[in-house]
Amino acid sequence: MQSSKISKLEEKALKLLLKYEDKGLLQSELWHKLGVTSRDGSRIAIKLEKRGLIKRVKEFANDRWTRRLVPLVKPFDITVLKGSPCPSCQYNNNCGPDQTYSPTNCVLIENWLMSESLTQEKSAVPINVEEKKP
Numbered sequence: 001m002q003s004s005k006i007s008k009l010e011e012k013a014l015k016l017l018l019k020y021e022d023k024g025l026l027q028s029e030l031w032h033k034l035g036v037t038s039r040d041g042s043r044i045a046i047k048l049e050k051r052g053l054i055k056r057v058k059e060f061a062n063d064r065w066t067r068r069l070v071p072l073v074k075p076f077d078i079t080v081l082k083g084s085p086c087p088s089c090q091y092n093n094n095c096g097p098d099q100t101y102s103p104t105n106c107v108l109i110e111n112w113l114m115s116e117s118l119t120q121e122k123s124a125v126p127i128n129v130e131e132k133k134p
């Protein structure tokens with residue numbers, strides 16, 4: 001049975017690919033950066049593709065056909081969580097799916113999201129509004 005967990009090497013490969021965003025990397029460049037053989041590298045790429053995390057695009061480069069590995073996911077920006085009540089919450093250790101507390105019905109999260117939403121509305125610049133000339 002295939003493990004659903006991503007291996008350390010697969011994670012490292014994906015992190016490297018994420019640095020190159022939509023441009024991706026030729027697979028041989030990734031193998032070199034990871035320090036793995038082309039055989040092991042190909043296995044990693046195929047696994048990542050099967051998980052829907054990358055796509056392998058056929059490309060003619062350096063006088064031969066190869067694959068460009070392009071990430072299909074974006075890095076997670078943790079700054080969006082700035083100000084979240086969870087890190088300092090007294091219920092944090094008992095919060096999650098099938099636990100006593102859950103983010104899906106948490107008033108603290110709801111209040112935080114509402115206040116974030118209001119803050120963004122206030123700082124939003126209206127578009128298609130002409131500036132008044134003095």
Ligand code: SF4
Pocket residue numbers: 085086087089090091092095096101102103104106107108109
């Ligand atoms: S979701 Fe609510 S209860 Fe859970 S840790 Fe965050 S603030 Fe606490």
